[in-house]
Every structure is written in C-alpha cells, then in structure tokens.
Amino acid sequence: MGKVKKxxxxxKIVADKCNGCRACELVCSAFHAKPRYSSSNPARSRIRIVxxxxxxxxxxxxxxxxxxxxxxxxxxxxxxxxxxSECDFxxxxxxxxxxxxxxxxxxxxxxxxxxDEPARxxxxxxxxxxxxxxxxxxxxxEVDEAVVAPGDIEIGVESLIDKFGLQQxxxxxxxxxxx
Amino acid sequence: MRYAEIGFxxxxxxxxxxxxxxxxxxxxTKLHLGGLGANAKILWDRxxxxxxxxxxxxxxxxSTGLLCGTAAPGANRTIVTTYSPQxxxxxxxxMGGFWAPELxxxxxxxxxxxxxxxDLVYLWINNDKVEIRDASHLRGKGAIxxxxxxxxxxxxxxxxxxxxxxxxxxxxxxxxxEQGRSSASRLGVGAVMGDKGLKAIAVRGTxxxxxxxxxxxxxxxxxxxxxxxDREAKPVPGVMPIVAGLGSPQEMKLVDExxxxxxxxxxxxxxxxxxxxxxxxxxxxxxxxxxxxxxxTEYGVxxxxxxxxxxxxxxxxxxxxxxxxxxxxxxxxxxGRFFWLLDRIVRREGxxxxxxxxxxxxxxxxxxxxxxYDHNTIKKHEQLPLKLGMLNPVYYLMYATGEKINITQIExxxxxxxxxxxxxxxxxVKDWIHVPDEKFxxxxxxxxxxxxxxNPYYPTVEASxxxxxxxxxMHYIDDALGMCAGLSSFPLKPPYHIHNYPAFISAATGxxxxxxxxxxxxxxxxxxxRAINVRRGMRRADEKPPEDHWKRRFPELEAKLLDAYYExxxxxxxxxxxxxxxxxxxxxxxxxxxxxxxxxGNGQG
Numbered sequence: 001m002g003k004v005k006k007x008x009x010x011x012k013i014v015a016d017k018c019n020g021c022r023a024c025e026l027v028c029s030a031f032h033a034k035p036r037y038s039s040s041n042p043a044r045s046r047i048r049i050v051x052x053x054x055x056x057x058x059x060x061x062x063x064x065x066x067x068x069x070x071x072x073x074x075x076x077x078x079x080x081x082x083x084x085s086e087c088d089f090x091x092x093x094x095x096x097x098x099x100x101x102x103x104x105x106x107x108x109x110x111x112x113x114x115x116d117e118p119a120r121x122x123x124x125x126x127x128x129x130x131x132x133x134x135x136x137x138x139x140x141x142e143v144d145e146a147v148v149a150p151g152d153i154e155i156g157v158e159s160l161i162d163k164f165g166l167q168q169x170x171x172x173x174x175x176x177x178x179x
Numbered sequence: 180m181r182y183a184e185i186g187f188x189x190x191x192x193x194x195x196x197x198x199x200x201x202x203x204x205x206x207x208t209k210l211h212l213g214g215l216g217a218n219a220k221i222l223w224d225r226x227x228x229x230x231x232x233x234x235x236x237x238x239x240x241x242s243t244g245l246l247c248g249t250a251a252p253g254a255n256r257t258i259v260t261t262y263s264p265q266x267x268x269x270x271x272x273x274m275g276g277f278w279a280p281e282l283x284x285x286x287x288x289x290x291x292x293x294x295x296x297x298d299l300v301y302l303w304i305n306n307d308k309v310e311i312r313d314a315s316h317l318r319g320k321g322a323i324x325x326x327x328x329x330x331x332x333x334x335x336x337x338x339x340x341x342x343x344x345x346x347x348x349x350x351x352x353x354x355x356x357e358q359g360r361s362s363a364s365r366l367g368v369g370a371v372m373g374d375k376g377l378k379a380i381a382v383r384g385t386x387x388x389x390x391x392x393x394x395x396x397x398x399x400x401x402x403x404x405x406x407x408x409d410r411e412a413k414p415v416p417g418v419m420p421i422v423a424g425l426g427s428p429q430e431m432k433l434v435d436e437x438x439x440x441x442x443x444x445x446x447x448x449x450x451x452x453x454x455x456x457x458x459x460x461x462x463x464x465x466x467x468x469x470x471x472x473x474x475x476t477e478y479g480v481x482x483x484x485x486x487x488x489x490x491x492x493x494x495x496x497x498x499x500x501x502x503x504x505x506x507x508x509x510x511x512x513x514x515g516r517f518f519w520l521l522d523r524i525v526r527r528e529g530x531x532x533x534x535x536x537x538x539x540x541x542x543x544x545x546x547x548x549x550x551x552y553d554h555n556t557i558k559k560h561e562q563l564p565l566k567l568g569m570l571n572p573v574y575y576l577m578y579a580t581g582e583k584i585n586i587t588q589i590e591x592x593x594x595x596x597x598x599x600x601x602x603x604x605x606x607x608v609k610d611w612i613h614v615p616d617e618k619f620x621x622x623x624x625x626x627x628x629x630x631x632x633x634n635p636y637y638p639t640v641e642a643s644x645x646x647x648x649x650x651x652x653m654h655y656i657d658d659a660l661g662m663c664a665g666l667s668s669f670p671l672k673p674p675y676h677i678h679n680y681p682a683f684i685s686a687a688t689g690x691x692x693x694x695x696x697x698x699x700x701x702x703x704x705x706x707x708x709r710a711i712n713v714r715r716g717m718r719r720a721d722e723k724p725p726e727d728h729w730k731r732r733f734p735e736l737e738a739k740l741l742d743a744y745y746e747x748x749x750x751x752x753x754x755x756x757x758x759x760x761x762x763x764x765x766x767x768x769x770x771x772x773x774x775x776x777x778x779x780g781n782g783q784g
Contacts, residue, residue, distance in 0.1 A: 022277065023252060023404070026250045027250055027400075030250045030393075030397060033387070033393075035393060036393060036394075037250075037390070037393035037394060037396065037397040038389060038390060038393040039387035039388060039389045039390065040248065040249055040250045040387070040388055040390075041284055041385065041386060041387045041388065042280075042284070043284065043384075043385035043386075044385075044387075053359055053360045054323060054359075054360065098337075103385035103386070127401075127404075128404055130404065130407060130408060130411075
C-alpha cells in the first residue's frame with residue numbers, strides 16, 4: 001500500500017480559556033440540522049462541554065470515532081486540583097454513555113470539521129468561540145493510500161450492524177428498498 | 180409548526196398531583212412575545228387579585244423567553260413569576276444558566292405550578308416523561324447540594340436543576356431559587372416555591388427548537404458574535420468596568436473591581452466608607468464575603484436583601500430597640516454575628532422568624548421606633564444600598580416607577596453619568612447606532628457634570644422621560660425574549676438593540692414585525708404589569724425612593740417628573756393606565772375589569 005500526503009484537520013482545545021458558554025454546541029447542532037440551521041439542539045451537537053461550573057471545570061470535547069464496545073479505562077485524573085474522569089477527555093461515541101449519539105436513533109455522531117461546499121476556512125465551533133478556547137489546526141501527514149474517512153451513513157450502518165447483526169440489517173434494507 | 184417557541188406549556192397542580200401538557204394560543208405570541216409578557220397575561224387571567232402569595236391559587240410560573248434554545252447568543256433567561264409575599268405585588272425574578280433552553284429542548288415553553296403538595300416533592304421533566312417525585316430525603320439540604328443529589332439519583336449529569344434551600348422551605352420572604360451558578364433571587368419567589376412544597380425542578384431535553392427562516396436567522400446570529408468580539412476589543416473609555424464591556428462578568432474578571440467594591444454603602448449603612456472592600460454587610464475582607472456568600476447560596480437567599488436585613492437587626496441592637504435577649508448565643512465578632520444571624524433567619528428561629536419577613540415587615544412587627552431604620556426599601560423590598568449626593572432625574576424615575584423593583588434590571592443603554600468633556604461625548608456618540616432616535620445623542624452631548632445643564636435639571640423632565648422609556652423598553656423586550664440583559668438592555672452599545680431585534684424575531688418566529696410594532700408589544704407588556712399591580716392596590720404614593728437615597732432632593736421637580744412620566748405612559752396622575760391607553764393596546768378586558776372594581780371611573784381617560 002502506497003503512502004500519500006494528507007491534510008489532517010484538528011481542533012486544539014485550550015481548556016483554560018473555556019467559560020462553558022456552550023455557543024459551540026448550539027452552532028454545531030444548527031449547522032448539522034436539516035435543512036441547515038433550521039433548528040438547534042445541543043444533544044445533537046458533535047462538540048460538548050464537560051461542564052461543572054461550581055468546580056470550575058469547563059472542558060470542550062469533540063466527537064471522534066464510533067466504537068462498538070466499552071473500554072476498561074475508568075481512571076480519574078486530578079489536574080490543578082480539579083478531578084476529571086478518563087471519559088471526560090475521550091472523543092468516542094461508545095456504549096458506556098449517551099454522548100455523541102443522535103437522541104432519536106442512538107446512531108453515533110462524529111465531527112466532520114463542518115465539511116461544506118465551498119470549503120469553510122474553519123469549523124463553526126471555532127468561529128463561534130469567543131474566548132479562543134478552540135483553535136483550528138491543519139497539518140500534513142503521510143498516511144496509507146487506502147484509508148478513507150467513513151461518512152455519516154457508514155458510521156451509522158456500522159453501529160447498526162454491531163447492534164443487530166449484519167443479516168438483520170441486510171434484511172431490513174432489502175425490505176425498505178422494496179417499499 | 181411553531182417556530183422559536185414550542186407551543187406547549189406544562190401545567191402542574193401539586194394539590195391534585197396532576198400533570199398536563201397544554202397547547203398555547205399562538206395569537207398570544209404576537210401580542211406578548213413570551214417570557215415576562217406571557218407570564219403577566221397568565222397571572223392577570225388566572226389569579227384573582229386578592230390571592231395571597233401563600234395560597235393554593237397563587238401560580239408559580241417558570242417561563243422561557245421566546246428566543247431561548249435558539250442559536251441567538253445569550254438567549255438563556257428563565258423568568259419566574261408569581262405574587263410576592265413581601266411586596267404583595269407581582270414578582271418577576273430571572274435567572275441565567277441553561278435551565279430555560281433545556282426546558283425548550285424537553286418540549287415546553289413554560290412550567291405553570293398551582294396548588295400545594297402535602298409532602299416535599301420535586302419535579303422531573305425528561306422530554307415527554309414528567310414525574311412528581313418524593314423529595315423528603317432532600318429536606319433541609321442546600322440548593323446546590325440538592326441539585327447534585329438529584330442529578331446523581333437520576334443518573335443524568337446533563338439535567339439542569341432549579342432548587343430552593345432551607346430559606347425557601349421555611350418561606351423566608353427573600354428566599355431565592357438557585358440554579359447552576361445563577362439564581363432567581365428577588366421578591367421571594369423561592370418562598371412561594373417552598374410554600375408549594377416544591378424542592379426542585381430538574382429538566383433534561385433532547386429535542387429540537389426550530390426557527391422559521393434558518394439562513395437569515397443564522398446570518399443575524401453570526402453578526403452578533405462578530406459584534407461581541409469587536410465590542411470586547413474596544414471597551415468604552417471613561418466609564419466603570421461593568422459597563423465598559425459587555426455582559427456582567429467584568430466583576431468576576433477583576434476580582435476587586437473598584438467601582439463595586441469601594442463605591443457602595445453595603446449593609447444597611449447610610450454612609451459610604453470608601454476604603455472598604457465589598458463584603459456586603461459585615462465590614463470585613465473579601466474572603467469572608469465569599470465564605471458567607473457560599474453559605475447564603477446553599478440556603479438560597481437574595482444577595483441584596485439578606486445582608487441588609489442582618490445589618491438592620493444589628494443596628495436595632497446597637498440602638499437598644501432590640502436587646503441581647505433577642506440574640507441568645509450570638510458570637511461577639513462581626514463575622515460570627517452575620518453567620519449566626521443567617522442561620523437563625525433561614526430556620527425562622529427566634530428573632531430570625533421576624534427578620535425572615537424582610538426589613539419592612541420586621542420593622543413593623545418590632546415597632547418601638549424600628550421603622551426609622553427601614554430606610555432602604557421601595558414598595559417593601561430592599562434596594563441595592565446606594566446613598567448618593569445629587570438627585571439624578573433619570574434614576575429618580577426608574578427607582579420610583581420600576582415594576583421590577585431592582586435598579587440593575589431597569590437601567591442601561593444610556594451612560595449613568597455625563598462625560599466630563601465635550602470631546603469625549605462627541606467621540607461616544609459617533610458609533611452610537613443603538614439610539615431609537617437621534618435626539619438621544621443631543622441629550623448626551625449637552626449633559627454636563629456641573630452648571631446649568633447638569634443634574635438635577637438636566638436631562639430635562641421631557642428628556643428624562645424619553646431616556647427612561649428607552650431603557651425600560653429594552654428591558655421589557657429582553658425579558659419577553661429571554662435575552663440576557665448583559666448583551667442587550669444593560670451595557671452601553673450592546674449587540675442587540677431596537678433596530679436589529681425586529682429582524683431577529685421575524686426570522687426566528689416567522690411573525691413579521693417592525694420596530695414600531697415591537698415597541699407596541701413592549702408597551703403592552705409594561706402596561707399589563709402595571710395594571711396587575713394597580714389591581715393589587717399599588718398607587719402613586721408607593722412610588723417613592725428611600726428618603727436618604729440622595730442627599731439633595733427636589734420635591735417639586737420630582738413631582739413634575741412623575742407627572743410627566745405618567746402622562747407619557749398614558750396613565751393618570753395616580754399611575755393607573757387610562758381607558759384610552761388600554762384600548763390602544765388591545766387591553767380592553769383589563770379596563771373593563773378595572774372599571775368593575777372601581778379602579779378607573781366611567782368618564783376616565
């Protein structure tokens with residue numbers, strides 16, 4: 001398999017600057033609404049803030065890979081006197097929690113960096129972050145040629161297969177396509 | 180489909196234990212928008228005017244504003260409305276945080292609570308599933324502690340919880356409702372919640388809030404975000420930090436923000452001690468301030484009233500009106516005395532039971548000259564303890580007539596004092612796009628710190644009325660939309676104003692309104708509130724700032740100001756809306772009611 005250069009997009013999170021305003025959650029859910037911007041709903045957002053104002057904890061985390069099973073990590077971290085769970089930093093849509101799942105279907109959500117035509121300069125959560133707690137970064141990396149990032153449908157189908165098994169999903173799709 | 184609003188309220192009767200989801204009338208949105216306006220309409224229609232605060236028939240309304248839950252930055256306010264046990268007038272207290280948006284995401288615009296539960300309960304609203312749950316294990320717990328317990332037992336860390344502490348449970352007249360880092364503190368809404376046997380309302384919602392014209396609405400929101408960044412980079416020069424930027428976190432950014440820490444009287448005092456730090460009543464250090472504020476937050480008491488009530492009690496002790504026998508076991512040191520008093524008040528123990536009714540009622544009950552020490556209440560409610568030199572005509576009107584009875588949520592937009600030089604004023608008005616009319620720029624340009632065109636005779640009576648009208652209008656719009664005053668009606672040159680609000684409302688709701696229609700809605704809401712309080716007996720005689728609020732008073736000028744203000748509002752000389760005004764606002768049902776009660780006469784108006 002050959003190597004190719006690829007632009008890796010990421011969001012640098014300066015948690016010290018986040019004040020928990022949740023503007024990122026609002027604009028993310030509005031951008032991904034259909035039709036676009038027609039609704040807002042933080043439960044659908046692909047970025048969420050772990051937010052405990054009375055402990056001064058504001059930690060933005062954006063949705064990463066879908067995973068079918070839980071991990072074993074439940075460690076606690078104390079940083080500058082504030083206690084975090086390992087899960088707080090985790091970007092996965094996983095069975096152990098409700099984070100990064102469509103509230104209606106339970107299908108996993110993943111950040112797509114606000115992919116758009118024409119391409120946006122940066123994701124909307126970064127644009128809307130008034131305190132510069134979210135910073136957009138691009139870097140070039142060499143990756144395997146064949147690796148293509150899965151889209152929303154692929155992630156969704158994968159999670160359905162994990163939940164119901166391949167045969168049931170195929171049968172259902174076959175039935176639905178006849179309607 | 181309804182846009183921006185949900186179109187459903189939750190009606191809870193705690194006496195019967197019933198829960199109903201009720202569709203609301205969309206025409207009311209056009210008349211009142213939502214939030215405060217909608218609450219006023221419900222209170223007028225459904226609670227008879229002779230209803231006492233602690234009555235089954237009194238309603239406790241938790242309302243979202245029209246824009247809450249949309250992407251409009253800062254639309255997050257919860258507007259709590261009921262009849263106040265302290266003023267006996269309509270109370271509306273508001274809080275920030277994320278409770279209101281969460282309620283919208285759960286599928287409701289309001290929670291309307293009637294009746295009383297025989298046992299302490301809490302409400303759990305989880306999208307379509309709504310339960311009244313036992314709260315006996317939460318009795319006596321702090322408001323913040325309660326929220327944490329509830330989130331833990333529901334296993335729902337994302338639930339937003341509004342709760343009362345011990346003060347609310349014991350119906351302290353200045354008890355608050357606490358939520359996250361916010362609270363609805365003023366006018367005793369927490370006491371009414373406690374009277375209803377309701378410890379908390381927890382909400383979790385995962386549904387959409389829709390807007391009518393998405394692209395247009397998002398453009399407006401993006402514009403506001405850009406404006407905020409720009410405005411924050413350019414603080415207004417020559418004013419105190421709290422109004423130089425936006426929002427109110429300036430006090431938190433600068434821990435010892437001088438304008439607040441050194442500029443107020445605090446406590447129940449009459450003189451300012453400039454060197455002292457803001458620690459409310461006990462003259463001590465900032466650390467004490469934070470420690471007692473933390474305990475007061477768990478108990479759930481108002482941060483304006485509670486320190487004044489405690490300081491008032493100690494003043495009476497010093498004056499010999501109360502004696503040591505009234506304070507058995509109280510420590511001798513200043514800090515200890517305040518902790519001791521706070522503990523007695525929230526438990527209504529001994530003297531605490533008297534003080535728990537607030538300064539006005541406590542002074543009446545104690546008698547023996549105690550009334551003379553009640554020098555900072557308006558309409559029976561403790562004010563921000565400001566004692567100033569020269570009467571400011573604009574502030575006189577706001578203090579006298581404010582239905583909120585809380586100056587910080589009446590003032591705004593217009594500088595609080597004149598800029599010293601003409602150059603500074605000219606600089607200020609250059610980008611002052613927010614004025615509803617160009618004449619406001621002239622008012623500011625001509626306003627001098629000294630001489631002919633200075634307080635109290637300038638701004639003139641007419642200009643003062645105009646300025647107050649603008650300030651009020653913006654607050655009434657914000658309170659209907661659920662917009663944080665810190666991004667709109669309070670600071671100078673805010674992102675939201677009278678010229679861009681109509682576009683926001685139209686794009687969000689699909690109801691097209693223009694500036695004059697929006698002004699009319701604000702006036703309707705303001706007049707309806709006035710009518711509710713007039714029906715409860717409020718009159719001109721009640722509209723009196725404390726006598727020592729300003730050292731220099733001008734009775735004739737003050738009377739003229741009030742006359743002119745009433746006239747501008749379309750009210751009679753006793754502060755009662757006229758029949759013609761009510762008719763113009765589509766409030767004929769109000770004038771019919773007031774007429775039947777003999778409040779307004781047949782030939783009136």
